[in-house]
Amino acid sequence: MPARVMWRRELIAAGFAAGELRQRVRVGALVSIRRGAYLTGALPPDPELRHVILVRAALPDLAADAVVSHASAAVLLGLPLWNVPLGHVHVTRCRRSGARRSSGAHVHAAPLQPDEIVEVDGLRLTSPARTVVDLARWLPFEQAVVAADGALRLQLVTREGLAEAVERAARRPGSPAARRVVAFADERSESPGESRSRVALHNAGLPPPVLQWEVHGRSGLWLARTDFGWPELRTVGEFDGKIKYGRLLKPGQTPGDAVFEEKRREDALRDESLRVVRWTWGELDHFDPVAERLRRAFGASERTSQHVG
CATH class of the missing domain: 3.40.960.10 (VSR Endonuclease)
Structure with missing residues (x-):
């Protein structure tokens, strides 16, 4: 059976005592991945797969309107990433303020249009074009180009779609950097x-x-x-x-x-x-x-x- 995320409350509801959960963690039957969340099996060695697990474990503790974004959305969309930290789960809430960063999550506050949200495996994510532009506003040029090239190569975005996403972000921090990344991006680059x-x-x-x-x-x-x-x-x-x-x-x-x-x-x-x-x-x-x-x-x-x- 594939490993899956389970929460303390559902395990307790299923009849497990707190001491049993601690014992299962000690023997490796459960892996504690964040407060109140466990994995029924070993963490995979691949950093992207581990990040997907972190995303699923974090979302129940975040606001209902939180949309997976930035590097977290990139991982779930299958975008290539290079040298991008994956220790925090990134989400965006459609609001003007309230951005915050905790030990495991980075909550961004920014406008989100309905067509900038897609659903993947039951999770709401920023669209590929919005994700690329968010990364380009947030990451250094080299890392952002890797993601933008990959999105074009995989045909997840078009040049026109990226140009439109850049225009929508014109007044947000980092928009000039995003414009440079999109202008430089090329689908003919076949690898990071x-x-x-x-x-x-x-x-x-x-x-x-x-x-x-x-x-x-x-x-x-x-x-x-x-x-x-x-x-x-x-x-x-x-x-x-x-x-x-x-x-x-x-x-x-x-x-x-x-x-x-x-x-x-x-x-x-x-x-x-x-x-x-x-x-x-x-x-x-x-x-x-x-x-x-x-x-x-x-x-x-x-x-x-x-x-x-």
Whole structure:
């Protein structure tokens, strides 16, 4: 039987004594997840799944008009999040004041229109567009872009819907930041790492790349789709954070096969006089060396072009 949230009052009503509940917590039959709320099984290791449990445990203690919002709504909607705290359950109440933050919940006070509320698994949440804009007003730019890119990629929102949501939030704190996030968001970013890479490239002052660049050889034959491309500068950028050699293996393919195939792919790109610059997840936090490698590749391409000319 899957683990579920149960409340102290219903357990007492079912005939359990307070001492029995304490004993069940000691032996692991129940897990105390907040005051008066228990889980009938172990907490899942996944932070998003744990947060869903926290949301369901917290809602009975919150006001009836509370709507799950911000990071909590993002988790329930399936939006990708990166480096976003999930220790508090976020809800929004449609009122001008009364925002508060306790040890387990963050209650926001802001206008909410009926079309900004959706129902998921029996819970009332802010709509995907409203959720993205709330995150963009609240989170740093990089984290907000990860969520906005993901919402577009998953087709949970449209650009028009995000633009409308930004306009509705025009007088709320953080609205200029939200406008910047929505303008920057791109559905072609296929992972949080690619979204973070776009932000890193932007912050380094590098030219905007073509995303998911389809490369064809001189004969017109398709060679590869690359994460990032600068066609005029004959440079390809590849983010190696997609577990390409593990989770995304083709049927019957071994990690060694995948590595060999990737090497052949890169050799084909280099045969077309393309320079390939790779970076990993760990390099995104200190991107200057990657940016310098890209600048050298751009410079080499420009020198080759001048020489040929």
